[in-house]
Amino acid sequence: MKNAQAKRYNHALKQAGINDRPVLLLDLDAFDANAIALRERAGTLPIRVASKSLRVRKALGRALHTPGFRGVLCFTLAEALWLSSLGYRDLVVAYPQTDPEAISRWAGNEQARREITIMVDSRAQLDLIDRVVPRHAVLKVALELDAAFYPTSSLRIGAARSPLTDPEDLLTLAKYVSKHKRFELDGLMGYESQIASVPDGGISPKALMARELRKRSAAELAERRTEAVEKVGEIAELRFVNAGGTGSFETTIQEEAVTELSAGSGLFGPALFDNYRSFTPQPALFMGFHVVRRPDEDTVTILGGGWSASGPAGKDRLPAIEHPKKLKYLGLEGAGEVQTPLTGPAASRLKLGDTVWLRHAKSGEPAERLNKVAVFSKDKIIDQWPTYRGEGKAFL
Structure with missing residues (x-):
């Protein structure tokens, strides 16, 4: 995700009055x-x-x-x-x-x-x-x-x-x-x-x-x-x-x-599909989290983030960090259920309350975490769609 795209998403959410994080955004x-x-x-x-x-x-x-x-x-x-x-x-x-x-x-x-x-x-x-x-x-x-x-x-x-x-x-x-x-x-x-x-x-x-x-x-x-x-x-x-x-x-x-x-x-184009020869879908579903801490100058902490994918445990099951790009997980913590520290050159530019954008490794699993998805089109949030969870359904 480029800076301009992140700014468009952030601006659209703000204009729609959607300030809660985490947030699911469907492009x-x-x-x-x-x-x-x-x-x-x-x-x-x-x-x-x-x-x-x-x-x-x-x-x-x-x-x-x-x-x-x-x-x-x-x-x-x-x-x-x-x-x-x-x-x-x-x-x-x-x-x-x-x-x-x-x-x-x-x-x-x-x-x-x-x-x-x-x-x-x-x-x-x-x-x-x-x-x-x-x-x-x-x-x-x-x-x-x-x-x-x-x-x-x-x-x-x-x-x-x-x-x-x-x-x-x-x-x-x-x-x-x-x-x-x-x-x-x-x-x-x-x-x-x-x-x-x-x-x-x-x-x-x-x-x-x-x-x-x-x-x-x-x-x-x-x-x-x-x-x-x-x-x-x-x-x-x-x-x-x-x-x-x-x-x-x-x-x-x-x-x-x-x-x-x-x-x-x-x-939805999850992160596991980023490296296929025949077909690479456009990333369409993103997860936004607020920065809530700064343990040191080179590290920020987001609230939540540990939405790892099902399957064999490994780095490819962690959410991909979409924006800012120059961030990475801490080796001893990874993606945490309640807090996720992220380190790297981009951390020094982030302020408390800023949004860090991640993308799930798999496709439907983020919908089990939140009740609705903000639907983005043509630089605006045009709707909010309930997830299965938001409709009171949890099948597995």
Whole structure:
């Protein structure tokens, strides 16, 4: 973030009377530009919006009103039920669900049964649902193919998700679903995290290894996913085959078996996406914190700031310091929950009450911290959108 951009954000917040910190600021012009860029990368395939990566309902709605976007990839059944009650359609829950209260509500609501599909990858999950719901309900489910890459039989590269690695395993479960009067097989999903979520920009050995990994994994997965879709397609007509993520569009769209893509992070442009070769989204979501202390001439302390990202602990999970640029975390403290000391040449120019701008490493997680997002466009704050939290919702 350049000085001029920080001044524009600070001035717009002041003019709107938004003086509280921390503050979330969404640059709507950058958000819209990212949506267009995702659509162009997707080619002819529709994009299902991953709500986990937004958790701001008005941002979700804005994406869905952009040509090329269709449907929501939810992260819990309770969230999908809430969105369904508000009129959202075509909701796929990306993770298996075991909450009996949510399952009962799903089964007992005709609209929810029509609009919501949940992911399964084992007979045990289906049997659990079967024990909970009334006998008359027919529920839509989708199967998840394990999309991780296995260079050897004992090494997995990618997310530990579904146990259905082999197309034959997927077919066996599909046959079980098709014979069960309770369930309707609606679709298939496979998320290649080792491609979609692994930065590969630059010329470092790590980047070169990442590019080779992505190439090999994409080729192997395309063959395996095609076989899986063909096998399952012999016993059920799949409404959708969902695949990919923000970082893998270029390889995923080459697979004829895939009917739709998923994306969410690419709309907000978090820091983990700063080093991709194929796509670098514009940073759109920022976090502002007040300077409240000066431990010494070269150090300032902001109130809060410790909004580290989920995943393996490391420096890349810390919020990126956007402005002023010449600041860094203290090695012994890092980003603290209540206070975060920052040191560097820029510290001497900061005064108490000044705003330091950070950017989260991941996308939707900051929405769990604050109740609203200040929406910036054309040098003004044009609105304030509630987060899920601001609407009284906390799903995970």
